[in-house]
Amino acid sequence: MSVTATVHRRRRRLGTAAGASLLALAVAGCSGLGRTAVGPVTYTTEQEAETTVHSPSVRGCHQLAPAGAHEIENGTLVDIVLYPTRDCSGGGTTYVATSFSDVVPESGEPWRSYRFVH
Incomplete structure (x- = not known):
């Protein structure tokens, strides 16, 4: 396995972790929005x-x-x-x-x- 492949995998994992963290923050931020009675x-x-x-x-x-x-x-x-x-x-x-x-x-x-x- 090359050093370049290892670096790409680490970046991909970090990118995935960062994306998941941002998604969790966005969902938590939106949960405070007021619910509506649909209709x-x-x-x-x-x-x-x-x-x-x-x-x-x-x-x-x-x-x-x-x-x-x-x-x-x-x-x-x-x-x-x-x-x-x-x-x-x-x-x-x-x-x-x-x-x-x-x-x-x-x-x-x-x-x-x-x-x-x-």
Whole structure:
């Protein structure tokens, strides 16, 4: 075996190790990115205005239109909880499973925010 072949093998091993290390760092760096609920959340206000939010983050409280929503369709892959308040607090919540929808009864308060169940 020649010295040149040995040097090439060492360089190849070092290159492979360096590449694997960089890949591991890149994956670790990306793991901090926010996960999204794949699919749309579509809601309708009392004035019949329809709004669609595509793949929102699964973290945090999401506010709906200031006047609130009267119909909502959860087209995401994650269940949601609807709130009558703007800050996802208090009672009177409604659970909407993935691929389902819900309508506020005529005597009910509109939803003003939602949070994903995860």
